[in-house]
Amino acid sequence: MPEKDNEGRPSQLRVGRHYPMNWIPVFWSINLGACLTLAAFYCVVWCKQRETWAHLLFSCSAVAAAAISAFELGMMNAQTVEQYQTLVRWIHVPTWVLTVSFVAFVRLYLHAGRARLAWSIYGLRTLVLVLNFISPVSINFRTITDIHHFSWGGEIVSVPVGLPNPWGLISQVSLLLLLIFSVDATITVWRRGDRRRALLVGGSMIFGAILAWHVPLVIWGVIEVPFFLGFTYTAVVAAMAYELSNDMARAAHLAHELELSDKRLNLAADSAGLGLWEWDLSKDEIWITPTRRAELGFPVSGKITFEDLISRWHPDDRDKVRQALRDAIKNGKDYDAEFRRVLADGSVRWVASRGRVQVNKQGNPIRLLGVSMDITARKQADLEAARQRHDLAHLARVNALGELSSSLAHELTHPITAILSNAQAAQRFLDADEVDLNEVREILNDIVTEDQRAGEVIHRLRRLLRKGEPQTHCDDIDLNEVIQDVLRLMRSDLINQNVTVDTDLAQNLPSVTGDRVQLQQVVLNLVLNACEAMTNYNSSERQLLIASKSENGTVRVSVTDRGGGIPEGKQEQVFDRFFTTKKEGMGLGLSICRTIIDAHRGKIWATNNAQCGATFHFSLPIVSPDGLFAAPSEVFDKSTLTATDASAPRVAAPSVLLRAGANGSEPEELRTSASSVLLERRQ
Amino acid sequence: MPHSPSPTVFVVDDNAAIRKAVSRLLRSAGIAVTVFASPTEFLAQYHPNTPGCLVLDIAMPGFDGLQLQTTLDKKGSSLPIIFLTGTGDVSKSVQAMKHGAFDFLTKPVNAKNLLPAIRSAIERDAIVRQEQARLSEICARLDTLTPREREVLEQVVAGKLNKQTAGDLAITEATVKMHRARVMAKMKVQSVAELVRLAERCGIRGTNSLKSAA
Numbered sequence: 001m002p003e004k005d006n007e008g009r010p011s012q013l014r015v016g017r018h019y020p021m022n023w024i025p026v027f028w029s030i031n032l033g034a035c036l037t038l039a040a041f042y043c044v045v046w047c048k049q050r051e052t053w054a055h056l057l058f059s060c061s062a063v064a065a066a067a068i069s070a071f072e073l074g075m076m077n078a079q080t081v082e083q084y085q086t087l088v089r090w091i092h093v094p095t096w097v098l099t100v101s102f103v104a105f106v107r108l109y110l111h112a113g114r115a116r117l118a119w120s121i122y123g124l125r126t127l128v129l130v131l132n133f134i135s136p137v138s139i140n141f142r143t144i145t146d147i148h149h150f151s152w153g154g155e156i157v158s159v160p161v162g163l164p165n166p167w168g169l170i171s172q173v174s175l176l177l178l179l180i181f182s183v184d185a186t187i188t189v190w191r192r193g194d195r196r197r198a199l200l201v202g203g204s205m206i207f208g209a210i211l212a213w214h215v216p217l218v219i220w221g222v223i224e225v226p227f228f229l230g231f232t233y234t235a236v237v238a239a240m241a242y243e244l245s246n247d248m249a250r251a252a253h254l255a256h257e258l259e260l261s262d263k264r265l266n267l268a269a270d271s272a273g274l275g276l277w278e279w280d281l282s283k284d285e286i287w288i289t290p291t292r293r294a295e296l297g298f299p300v301s302g303k304i305t306f307e308d309l310i311s312r313w314h315p316d317d318r319d320k321v322r323q324a325l326r327d328a329i330k331n332g333k334d335y336d337a338e339f340r341r342v343l344a345d346g347s348v349r350w351v352a353s354r355g356r357v358q359v360n361k362q363g364n365p366i367r368l369l370g371v372s373m374d375i376t377a378r379k380q381a382d383l384e385a386a387r388q389r390h391d392l393a394h395l396a397r398v399n400a401l402g403e404l405s406s407s408l409a410h411e412l413t414h415p416i417t418a419i420l421s422n423a424q425a426a427q428r429f430l431d432a433d434e435v436d437l438n439e440v441r442e443i444l445n446d447i448v449t450e451d452q453r454a455g456e457v458i459h460r461l462r463r464l465l466r467k468g469e470p471q472t473h474c475d476d477i478d479l480n481e482v483i484q485d486v487l488r489l490m491r492s493d494l495i496n497q498n499v500t501v502d503t504d505l506a507q508n509l510p511s512v513t514g515d516r517v518q519l520q521q522v523v524l525n526l527v528l529n530a531c532e533a534m535t536n537y538n539s540s541e542r543q544l545l546i547a548s549k550s551e552n553g554t555v556r557v558s559v560t561d562r563g564g565g566i567p568e569g570k571q572e573q574v575f576d577r578f579f580t581t582k583k584e585g586m587g588l589g590l591s592i593c594r595t596i597i598d599a600h601r602g603k604i605w606a607t608n609n610a611q612c613g614a615t616f617h618f619s620l621p622i623v624s625p626d627g628l629f630a631a632p633s634e635v636f637d638k639s640t641l642t643a644t645d646a647s648a649p650r651v652a653a654p655s656v657l658l659r660a661g662a663n664g665s666e667p668e669e670l671r672t673s674a675s676s677v678l679l680e681r682r683q
Numbered sequence: 684m685p686h687s688p689s690p691t692v693f694v695v696d697d698n699a700a701i702r703k704a705v706s707r708l709l710r711s712a713g714i715a716v717t718v719f720a721s722p723t724e725f726l727a728q729y730h731p732n733t734p735g736c737l738v739l740d741i742a743m744p745g746f747d748g749l750q751l752q753t754t755l756d757k758k759g760s761s762l763p764i765i766f767l768t769g770t771g772d773v774s775k776s777v778q779a780m781k782h783g784a785f786d787f788l789t790k791p792v793n794a795k796n797l798l799p800a801i802r803s804a805i806e807r808d809a810i811v812r813q814e815q816a817r818l819s820e821i822c823a824r825l826d827t828l829t830p831r832e833r834e835v836l837e838q839v840v841a842g843k844l845n846k847q848t849a850g851d852l853a854i855t856e857a858t859v860k861m862h863r864a865r866v867m868a869k870m871k872v873q874s875v876a877e878l879v880r881l882a883e884r885c886g887i888r889g890t891n892s893l894k895s896a897a
Contacts, residue, residue: 410742413791414698414700417792421708421791425710426711428711432711495747
């Protein structure tokens with residue numbers, strides 16, 4: 001309530017003096033409060049996102065601006081010189097904080113302003129602060145002799161009267177540098193194309209830096225205004241706050257966009273049957289696309305650790321995949337594995353999973369990013385195809401043996417003939433008056449030998465005729481043995497056809513990996529084929545050469561005949577299914593040979609000889625000593641859904657996949673690009 | 684007459700076990716056996732005078748059983764051949780049959796079939812050889828005749844009367860009679876009928892009179 005003077009009318013002067021809370025205190029206080037609110041707000045933001053240092057710097061400068069306002073308000077209402085001196089001295093602390101955090105903010109947030117200028121400002125400002133506390137009163141005044149009260153805008157305010165400190169010049173130099181720094185930063189931002197920001201932040205900076213010049217002018221007594229440094233900085237603080245809030249709005253928008261994009265990505269991933277995953281190694285936390293997450297029976301939210309995830313894998317595959325992942329992390333390589341998962345409903349699905357290790361600046365792995373694809377259908381189709389191939393091969397084998405039946409009967413006839421004659425001879429010897437036991441013993445020995453020989457023939461036959469199950473393992477095979485086995489079976493047939501067989505088999509032939517029966521089938525087919533090619537030729541010319549040799553990491557077998565050769569240009573076609581030049585041929589023999597050799601990761605081809613006839617060759621990779629990955633892991637009908645594949649998870653380096661991961665370090669970016677590459681690949 | 688060794692069975696088979704077993708079986712039946720691993724080996728060692736028979740595997744690499752049969756045929760050998768065949772050798776068997784194989788036995792061959800077959804083959808070989816021996820003796824007698832006597836023999840075989848013969852040969856009937864008596868003596872026959880039979884076996888045909896021919 002306004003007091004009244006003696007005359008009973010209100011005195012403006014007295015009222016001003018007695019009720020200092022007029023517009024000046026109100027404005028200064030509002031400024032102070034606003035700065036503190038912004039400071040507190042951004043301090044909270046910083047606390048949640050520690051890496052956004054600009055927020056902290058902004059908070060500091062806002063607090064400093066608030067403090068400056070408070071000091072100024074104090075100075076305007078200072079009643080004694082001592083009070084004033086204290087305030088003038090201590091106001092330099094928030095000023096230092098404001099200047100330093102402001103410059104740092106510009107550098108960090110706007111990525112503008114020259115480093116040298118910035119460091120000069122830090123240095124000078126710090127020097128000013130030091131000198132301020134060394135000086136008797138402050139950097140601005142050597143002494144303050146009086147406080148000058150005057151009316152300003154209807155308010156009585158105080159300004160100091162005293163001797164300016166010559167060191168104050170340094171303060172002015174730093175102010176000048178700040179101005180230059182602001183102009184320079186503004187130009188940089190403007191040139192960068194971010195004009196709005198240049199106008200707002202840069203403009204307010206320049207404006208503030210210019211307005212700050214009122215301080216020396218007041219000190220020197222050039223103008224008579226109260227200090228309002230707090231307000232000049234408030235403009236800057238307000239501009240910064242505006243920018244930051246814009247950023248936050250943009251961040252919110254981006255978050256929304258990201259959510260949408262996430263949904264789109266999930267939809268794309270789901271419809272492509274892909275699952276995306278990310279494994280944070282330091283936190284051992286795994287993120288998986290929601291659909292996959294639900295499939296695996298994880299709750300919608302909540303942490304998934306690696307052990308949680310691995311518990312969803314098929315027990316037989318866990319160790320192998322764990323090892324593959326460990327290798328990938330250890331060597332920083334890409335990871336690629338096929339394994340089985342057990343879903344929440346208990347069903348088993350095959351999954352191909354590929355990932356890439358992400359490293360930090362020190363090169364230490366921090367994260368594994370990847371995609372997984374359900375390949376159960378493919379695996380089942382593979383299995384079905386393998387079964388069909390297996391059945392067809394068996395059919396062809398039975399067919400080929402049918403062609404050989406009389407020859408095979410011979411092979412059995414020989415030992416049986418010998419056995420019968422031997423047995424009947426023995427009977428007669430025993431009927432004689434004097435039994436020659438030695439003779440009988442010898443006969444029995446021969447019978448046993450011949451019986452064994454017959455047994456071997458039957459065994460060989462049974463092996464070839466057996467349909468059996470697609471083989472679940474591969475043997476190390478000596479191709480020379482395979483050739484000799486086949487020649488033994490075909491001996492009588494070759495004799496009947498008057499075909500002379502020469503062999504040129506390399507000594508100490510390295511082993512190959514595969515299915516013995518199927519490789520025998522290949523050799524059998526090639527020999528039968530060669531014999532048939534020579535049926536219309538003079539029997540003296542029916543010569544067959546079978547050679548084996550090791551070359552360039554493979555074993556090569558060639559079957560050379562002296563028949564009519566292959567019509568020019570049909571060397572490839574002979575391996576086509578149902579291609580035949582024979583009246584009774586099914587055209588399956590050579591196509592099956594190709595299927596078998598392909599499944600063994602080998603090659604089969606045909607050439608015409610210089611003189612006459614053709615040569616069929618096939619080559620198979622030699623078993624490498626360390627075996628596992630070099631050897632064909634998927635032999636012909638071996639792609640069964642048993643532990644075969646799982647026992648050798650593929651740890652190749654898929655160059656196509658996750659190619660994008662190499663340049664982008666942003667997780668979102670990587671996720672998107674990885675899936676798009678995969679999608680492309682599926683088409 | 685050359686010496687006549689005891690009959691031997693020649694076994695030719697490329698399968699050593701069968702060779703051994705069959706030879707054992709034959710030995711157990713008291714039959715002499717010689718085994719050969721190939722037709723070539725047999726041809727190199729075989730003496731045509733050795734009686735017996737040949738037990739031959741029809742299918743062998745290179746020079747096979749059929750080729751051996753043909754070769755022996757060309758050489759005029761009468762050695763009976765018993766072929767041992769497998770089940771699938773029908774066409775070869777037919778071919779062998781056409782060339783006069785003695786018998787076919789299918790492997791595995793039973794002693795009950797093999798031994799009788801061998802015995803009858805040896806028997807036939809013996810008969811053939813005996814016949815051949817007799818024939819060659821008769822032929823040897825023929826060789827002792829003078830050309831004139833041979834002419835007279837041919838007239839006799841042709842059924843000419845002495846008178847006709849005399850006319851044809853332009854000699855006297857008495858001379859014809861003398862030649863006839865000498866021929867009968869040299870050929871060791873008692874009757875004209877017997878003389879004609881022997882002469883025909885040796886391949887002598889009666890000649891018609893030159894005149895009537897003219």
